[in-house]
Amino acid sequence: AQKVTQAQTEISVVEKEDVTLDCVYETRDTTYYLFWYKQPPSGELVFLIRRNSFDEQNEISGRYSWNFQKSTSSFNFTITASQVVDSAVYFCALSERGFNKFYFGSGTKLNVKP
Amino acid sequence: EPEVTQTPSHQVTQMGQEVILRCVPISNHLYFYWYRQILGQKVEFLVSFYNNEISEKSEIFDDQFSVERPDGSNFTLKIRSTKLEDSAMYFCASSLLSGALNNEQFFGPGTRLTVL
Numbered sequence: 001a002q003k004v005t006q007a008q009t010e011i012s013v014v015e016k017e018d019v020t021l022d023c024v025y026e027t028r029d030t031t032y033y034l035f036w037y038k039q040p041p042s043g044e045l046v047f048l049i050r051r052n053s054f055d056e057q058n059e060i061s062g063r064y065s066w067n068f069q070k071s072t073s074s075f076n077f078t079i080t081a082s083q084v085v086d087s088a089v090y091f092c093a094l095s096e097r098g099f100n101k102f103y104f105g106s107g108t109k110l111n112v113k114p
Numbered sequence: 115e116p117e118v119t120q121t122p123s124h125q126v127t128q129m130g131q132e133v134i135l136r137c138v139p140i141s142n143h144l145y146f147y148w149y150r151q152i153l154g155q156k157v158e159f160l161v162s163f164y165n166n167e168i169s170e171k172s173e174i175f176d177d178q179f180s181v182e183r184p185d186g187s188n189f190t191l192k193i194r195s196t197k198l199e200d201s202a203m204y205f206c207a208s209s210l211l212s213g214a215l216n217n218e219q220f221f222g223p224g225t226r227l228t229v230l
Contacts, residue, residue, distance in 0.1 A: 037221075043203055044223040045157070091157060095219075101147065101159040101170060102219060 003027065004094050006105035013082050014113050021077045021108045023092030029053075034068065034075045035093040035102070045091070051075065082112045116140045118222035120206050126228045127196055135191045135225045137206030146189045147207040147219060148181065150174065157205065163189065196229045203227075 005024045013019045025034065036048040049059065051068050059066045063080045079086055092105040119138045127133050139146050148160040161171040163181050180192045189208075193200055203226050207219040 033218075043226065045205060045221040047218075047221070050218055093157075101162055101172075102149070102157070103159070104149075104157040106156040 002105075003103040004092050004105035006090075006092055006108050008108045009106070010109040010111065012111040012113060015084060016081050018078060018080050019082050019110065019112075021079075021090050021092075021110065023075045023077065023105060025073050025075065025092070025094045027073075027094060027096055029096045031096075033095045035095070036066065036075075036077050037091045037093065039089040039091060039107070041088070048077075048090075079110075082110075084112050084114055086110060087112045116220075118206055118208055118220050120204075120222035120225050122225060123223065124226045124228070126230065129198055129229055130195050133193050133196055133227065135193075135204050135206075135227070137189045137191075137208075137222055138187055139189055139206065139208030140210075140220055141187070143208035143210050143220075145169075145209045145211070145219075146181075146183070147209075148191045149205040149207065149221075151203045151205065151224075152199075153202065160191075160204075193227075196227075198229050201227055201229045 003026050008022055011019060032053045034051045038046040038048055049066055056068050056070055065078045067076045087110055089107045089109045091107045093102040095102050118140055121136045125133055146163045149157050150160050151157045159172050161175045161181055162169045166183060178194045182190050203224045205224045206222040209219045
């Protein structure tokens with residue numbers, strides 16, 4: 001069973017549109033961490049955010065915002081007023097208590113067109 | 115800001131050859147990891163390393179793979195006899211701690227391995 005599911009394989013939007021990337025996770029642990037990474041065409045993984053399971057407050061960082069809902073096991077990522085530079089593959093990841101590895105989702109490729 | 119570095123950025127090798135991918139983790143980190151990403155697919159865990167031994171490995175990490183921390187700063191991944199399907203981006207990561215306390219992993223820029 002997938003621990004992290006990103007159902008959207010690819011999304012295309014026009015610049016300045018808002019876009020939400022979905023992430024659903026599965027864990028039996030009460031303590032865990034969730035992450036979002038951006039992978040631009042150059043290939044590196046760029047850390048965006050970490051959230052622990054005890055902090056359900058939504059977070060906003062500039063045009064980026066994250067909505068963490070334990071009730072639905074979701075950790076969705078919204079980009080407001082998207083820009084061409086946001087074009088990348090975005091990965092959601094889960095790390096569980098006592099384990100020292102990440103489970104990555106399959107990624108969502110975001111295409112932002114001018 | 116400290117960062118994880120990896121060399122080379124791109125390695126091309128012939129099938130059956132041995133390759134060693136090198137990583138320099140952040141200096142005070144204690145846990146080290148290798149992940150693999152086949153082109154167009156998700157990032158997959160290979161192995162974690164702590165206190166000079168493997169702490170966990172995935173089913174991908176078979177006898178063809180080995181890891182080592184030869185000198186206290188480098189962390190290497192060796193593939194003994196490469197196969198075509200080993201072609202992928204390999205990411206090294208390190209973290210200060212593990213478990214629930216503070217297990218943020220810092221990723222290196224990756225080494226793209228191409229097996230011909």
